[in-house]
Amino acid sequence: MFRLLIWLLLGYIGFRIIKTLTAPKKPLSSSSTHHTGEETVQDPICKMYLAKEDAIVGTLNGTRHYFCSMDCLEKFREQLDHTHQS
Numbered sequence: 822m823f824r825l826l827i828w829l830l831l832g833y834i835g836f837r838i839i840k841t842l843t844a845p846k847k848p849l850s851s852s853s854t855h856h857t858g859e860e861t862v863q864d865p866i867c868k869m870y871l872a873k874e875d876a877i878v879g880t881l882n883g884t885r886h887y888f889c890s891m892d893c894l895e896k897f898r899e900q901l902d903h904t905h906q907s
């Protein structure tokens with residue numbers, strides 16, 4: 822009976838070790854968008870954050886807006902038109 826418990830314990834430990842070894846490794850360094858000294862802007866359409874230098878700048882109604890792509894800029898422009906019409 823005691824022997825059986827030992828074997829069960831060893832089996833459990835072995836299982837845990839194998840599980841740890843086979844577990845997918847998570848990347849240690851997460852690619853953060855918040856670099857030091859780099860200004861981050863938010864796309865008002867898809868809500869994603871991007872570096873100001875990578876963003877597409879659209880000046881609409883005298884206000885500067887930053888977009889990740891031309892698609893988002895167009896969507897924003899459409900939304901503005903829509904709100905002005907109604």
Ligand SMILES: [Zn+2]
Pocket residue numbers: 864866867868869888889890893
């Ligand atoms: Zn976008």
